[in-house]
Amino acid sequence: MNQNKYVISIKREALRCSFKGKKSLKSFPKAFGNKEKNIFISCNEDESILKLKVSASNYKNVYIKMQEITNVVVNELHSLKEMIYASSFYDDCMIAEAKINIKIDKEYYEELRKIYDLPEKLEEAYILIKKRMEYINSFIQKSYGKIKIKANKKDISIYNIRLNIFDKYGISESDLMFFVSSVFMCLRDIEISNIKELQKALLETDKKLNLKCEDGIKNICNELKEEKTRIDKENEYSKEDIINISNDYNEYAYNQRYCMQKNKNLVAESVVIIKDAIANGIDFEVLNENKSTVEFRGNGNIEFVIEGNKTDRDNYIFPIITDDKYISKQEMKKAGLSVPNAILLDKDMNKKDIEELVSEYYNKKIVVKPRNTNYGTGITVFSKKASKSQILNAIEYAFKFDNNVLIEEYKKGMEYRFLVINGKVLSVCHRRIASVVGDGKSTIKELIDAKNKEPWHALTGTPVKMDEPVKEYLKLQDLNYESIIPEGKRIFLRTNSNCSTGGESIDYTDIMPSKFKKIAEKAAKVFDAKICGVDIIIDNLQKDEYSIIEINDNPGYSINEWPYEGRGEKIGISILKLLNLMN
Numbered sequence: 009m010n011q012n013k014y015v016i017s018i019k020r021e022a023l024r025c026s027f028k029g030k031k032s033l034k035s036f037p038k039a040f041g042n043k044e045k046n047i048f049i050s051c052n053e054d055e056s057i058l059k060l061k062v063s064a065s066n067y068k069n070v071y072i073k074m075q076e077i078t079n080v081v082v083n084e085l086h087s088l089k090e091m092i093y094a095s096s097f098y099d100d101c102m103i104a105e106a107k108i109n110i111k112i113d114k115e116y117y118e119e120l121r122k123i124y125d126l127p128e129k130l131e132e133a134y135i136l137i138k139k140r141m142e143y144i145n146s147f148i149q150k151s152y153g154k155i156k157i158k159a160n161k162k163d164i165s166i167y168n169i170r171l172n173i174f175d176k177y178g179i180s181e182s183d184l185m186f187f188v189s190s191v192f193m194c195l196r197d198i199e200i201s202n203i204k205e206l207q208k209a210l211l212e213t214d215k216k217l218n219l220k221c222e223d224g225i226k227n228i229c230n231e232l233k234e235e236k237t238r239i240d241k242e243n244e245y246s247k248e249d250i251i252n253i254s255n256d257y258n259e260y261a262y263n264q265r266y267c268m269q270k271n272k273n274l275v276a277e278s279v280v281i282i283k284d285a286i287a288n289g290i291d292f293e294v295l296n297e298n299k300s301t302v303e304f305r306g307n308g309n310i311e312f313v314i315e316g317n318k319t320d321r322d323n324y325i326f327p328i329i330t331d332d333k334y335i336s337k338q339e340m341k342k343a344g345l346s347v348p349n350a351i352l353l354d355k356d357m358n359k360k361d362i363e364e365l366v367s368e369y370y371n372k373k374i375v376v377k378p379r380n381t382n383y384g385t386g387i388t389v390f391s392k393k394a395s396k397s398q399i400l401n402a403i404e405y406a407f408k409f410d411n412n413v414l415i416e417e418y419k420k421g422m423e424y425r426f427l428v429i430n431g432k433v434l435s436v437c438h439r440r441i442a443s444v445v446g447d448g449k450s451t452i453k454e455l456i457d458a459k460n461k462e463p464w465h466a467l468t469g470t471p472v473k474m475d476e477p478v479k480e481y482l483k484l485q486d487l488n489y490e491s492i493i494p495e496g497k498r499i500f501l502r503t504n505s506n507c508s509t510g511g512e513s514i515d516y517t518d519i520m521p522s523k524f525k526k527i528a529e530k531a532a533k534v535f536d537a538k539i540c541g542v543d544i545i546i547d548n549l550q551k552d553e554y555s556i557i558e559i560n561d562n563p564g565y566s567i568n569e570w571p572y573e574g575r576g577e578k579i580g581i582s583i584l585k586l587l588n589l590m591n
Contacts, residue, residue, distance in 0.1 A: 013219070015111045016070050016188065017063040017163075020171065020178045021104035022078075023093040024056050024085060027258075029251035031098065032056040032090055039084040039287055041590070046289030048077050057104060058092075067184035067221070071177070075269040078177050080286045082261035091258035094178070095242065095250045096153075096171040106171055106179045110191045111163035123216070124195055133195060134159035140194035141166070147206055150237040151228065152183075164191055173242050173250065176257045185224020189214050203232045266467035266570060275300045276468045276566035277316025284569075284580030290589050306589035313583070317562060321538040321586060327561035329535060331380045333414055336535075336559055343534045345527065347556050350416040352379065355407050366399055366415060373418035375557075376402040378410030385409055388477065389503030390418060405476075419555040421547030423505050424516060426528035427568045427579060428540050430586045433525040435568035435577040436517045442472045442501040442510030446493025452482065453489040456501075456510075464572050465510070472510030477502050513567035515574025521549055531559055538586060541565065 024032035033056070040049045050059045060077050064070035078092070085091060096104045112120075117130050127133050138159040145155055153170035166187060171178040193213040200206050207229035214221045231237060245253075268279055271294050278300040285292050290306035300315045313319055318327075330336045337347040353362055374394055377387040386409035388402035399415075406413040427435040444455035453474070460471045474489070478501045482488055485499070493499050505511045528542040541563025545555045565579045584590050 012065055012113045013116045013217070014113055014188070014191075015063060015065055015163075016067055016184065017061065017109040017111075018070055018074055018179060018184070019059060019061045019107040019109075020074070021052070021106070022058045022060060022081070022178065023098055023104050024058060024090050025093045025254075026089065027091055027255060029093070029247065029254070034088065034090070037084055037088060039087075040081075041288040047291060048286055048289050049081060067181065067188050067224075071179075071181045071184055072270045074177050074179070076282075077286055079261045079264045079269070080283050082258050083265045083283070084287060086258070086262050091254055093250070094171070094173045094254040094257055099247075102153075102170075104171055104178075105167065106169040107165065107167040108169065108179075108184070108187050109160075109163045109165050110188060112191075120195065120217075125197070126195060131159075131161045134161075134164045137164050137191055137194040141190060144190065144194075144200060144206060147200070147203055148228075148232060150239055151231055153239065166191075170239065172238065173245075173253060174238065176260060182224035182227040185219075185221035186210075186228040189219055189221040189225055192217055192219060203229055206232075263463060266463060266566075271297045273297045273300075274302075275315050276470075276570075277564060278302055278313070279316075280566050280569050281313060281316045281580035281583055284578060285584060285589070288581065288584065288590055290584060304584070304587070304589050306584070307591065309588050311587040311589055313587070315562060316580075317539045317565065317583065319539065319583070319587060322561065323536060326535050326537055326540075330537075330540070330559050330561040333377065333381065333558065334379055334412070337556075339534055340531055340556055340559070343530065345531055345534075345556055346554055348375070348416040348419055350414050353403065353413045353415065355411040355413075362403065363396075363400070366403070367396075369399060369415055369417075370394075370396045373420075374399065375414075375416040375418055376406050377414050377416070378406050379412035379414055380410050387504045391420075391503060416557075419545040419547075419557070421545040421555075423557070424520065424524075424544050424546060425513070425563070425568065426520075426525065426542040426544060427563055427565050427577075428528055428532040428537065428542060429579070429582045430538055431529060431532065433528050434517075434579060434582050435515070435565070436520040436525070437513040437568050437571055437574070438516050439505040439507055439511045439513055439567070440572075441503070441505045442478075442512075443498050444472075444493065444501065446495055446497045446499065448495035449492065451490050451492055452487065452499065452501075455493070456489075459510075464512075464570070468507075468566055468570060470507045470510060470512075470567075472501065475509075477504075507564060507567045512572035513574075515568075515571040515576055517575075517577060519549070523552065524549075524554060527554060527556070531556055535559065537561065539563070539583060 036043045036051050036055045040046055043050045048061055062070055062073045062077055064073055096102050138157045141157045155166055156168045158165040172180050172183060189210045193210050198209050200209055210225045274297060282292050285304055290304055293303045295301045295303055302313050304311050334352050341347050351365055371393045373390055375389050386406045403413055422438055425437050425439060426433050456472045459465055465471055481502050507513055531542045532540050541560040543558040545557055569576050569579045
C-alpha cells in the first residue's frame with residue numbers, strides 16, 4: 009500500500025498574555041516577520057491572538073513540528089515578557105480554538121475503495137465522513153467541546169476544537185491519533201451507540217489500515233469513559249490555576265531554546281538557523297541528522313545547509329585553505345594583516361633538529377598547536393615564559409593530532425570572535441576561558457559538574473572538559489580537582505578559550521570599535537569567504553595593535569546568537585538572507 013496515506017494540518021490559536029495572565033495589547037511581534045507571508049505564525053484581526061500552523065504527512069511529524077514552532081514562539085515572546093495562555097477560554101469567552109484538516113491521498117483512496125464500498129470521487133467521501141463524524145460528535149464533546157465538521161473538495165476540516173490544557177502544545181499526540189483514526193473509521197458504514205462501540209470500531213479500522221493510532225485511541229476513549237472528562241476537570245480550575253499552568257508550560261518551552269524536541273544530534277548552529285527559519289516562516293526538513301544536513305524552502309527557493317553554515321555560496325577550496333593554519337596565516341600576512349610569527353615542525357624531523365629550531369622560543373611566551381585543528385584540539389598556550397621541557401612536552405602532545413605542528417609567538421590580550429557574513433561583521437564576542445567561581449565549600453570538580461548542568465553549557469554542547477591540559481593548568485596554580493575555592497574567586501581551568509572546551513561567550517558587538525571590524529572583513533575578503541569566523545587578539549581596544557590568530561570556515565556561531573552573557577545577534581536570519589530564502 010502507498011505509505012503516504014494522508015496529509016494532516018493543524019492550526020491552533022494562542023492568546024498572548026503577560027506572565028500574570030493579562031491579555032497583551034502589543035502588536036504582532038517583529039520577530040515573526042511579515043504576518044501575511046509567514047507560513048507558520050500569523051495572527052487574527054486581534055493581534056493578541058497568534059495562529060500557529062503546520063502540515064505533515066502523518067500525525068507524529070505534525071505534532072513534532074508543532075512542538076518546535078510553539079517553542080520558538082514562546083522563546084520570542086519571553087523577550088517581550090509575554091507567554092501563551094493555555095486555555096481556549098479567557099474571562100468566560102472562547103477566544104482560541106484548534107483546527108485539524110485531513111487530506112486523504114488520492115492513490116491511497118483508490119486502494120481503500122478495494123477494501124470498502126466507497127463513492128467513486130474522493131470529494132463525495134469527504135461528505136460521507138462529515139455526516140458520520142457529526143453523529144459521533146455527541147460522544148466526544150465532553151473532551152473537545154462542540155466541534156464542527158466541514159467537507160471541502162480537497163479535505164475534511166474539523167474545527168472549533170477546544171484547546172487541551174493538559175498538553176503543553178494545546179493539542180496532544182493522542183488527540184491527533186484519535187481524529188485521524190476517526191476520519192478513516194467514518195468511511196465505514198457502521199452503527200455506534202456508545203464509547204465502547206466507538207473504541208472497538210476505531211481499533212478495528214486502525215488495525216485494518218495500519219494507521220498506528222492504537223495508543224491514542226485507547227487514551228482518548230478511556231478519558232471519555234471517565235466520570236470526569238477533560239472539560240469537567242478544566243472547569244474546576246480557577247483563572248489563577250490556568251495562569252500557573254500557562255507559566256509552567258511556557259517555562260518548559262523556554263528551556264528548550266537551545267535544542268530541538270526530536271533532532272537531538274544536530275549541531276548547535278543547525279538548531280540556530282532552523283529556529284530562525286521557523287520564526288520567519290521558512291519551511292525546513294532535516295535530511296541527515298548525524299551530518300546536520302537540512303533543506304530549507306522559502307522565497308521560491310530551495311537551499312541545503314550543512315552544520316548551519318556550509319553552503320554553496322563559499323568556494324570548495326576555502327575550508328581546505330583555512331584548515332591549514334600555517335598557509336592561511338601566510339595569505340593574510342601577504343594581504344597586509346597582522347598575524348603571529350610562526351615556525352613549522354614536521355613529525356618526521358629528528359628530535360635534535362626539532363630542538364634546534366625551537367630553541368629560539370625557550371623561556372618565551374608561545375603557543376603550540378597542530379597545523380590543522382579545530383575546537384582548540386591539541387593546543388597549548390604558554391602565557392608565561394615556557395621552559396624547554398614544557399615546550400617539548402607540548403609539541404609531543406600536539407603531534408598526537410597532526411603530523412605538522414606550529415610554534416607561534418604569544419600575543420597578549422583578549423581573544424574575540426568576529427563573525428563575518430557576506431562581507432560584513434554581524435557579531436563580535438569574547439570567549440572567556442573555561443572557569444569556575446568558588447562558593448567556599450565545593451570542590452573544583454563539583455563546581456565543573458554544576459556548571460555543565462546549566463542550560464547554556466548542557467544544551468549548546470559546550471561542556472567544561474576535564475582533560476590533561478586542565479590538570480596541568482590547575483597544577484601550575486597549585487590546585488587540583490579536589491581543591492575548594494574561596495567564595496567569589498574565579499579560577500581559570502585552561503589556557504585556550506574555545507567554547508567547545510567549556511569557554512563562555514560574551515557579546516561585544518556594540519563595544520568593539522569599527523576599525524577592528526573592518527580588519528575582520530578584510531581577512532574574510534582574502535579568501536572570498538561568505539560565512540566565516542575571524543579570531544583576533546586585542547590587548548587594548550583604544551589602540552590599533554591586533555593579531556589575527558585564526559580564520560574559521562566552520563564558525564560555531566551559536567555562541568554569537570546565544571551568548572552566555574549579552575544580547576546576541578540573529579545570525580541565522582543573515583544566512584537565510586544570504587541564501588535568498590527571505591528578503
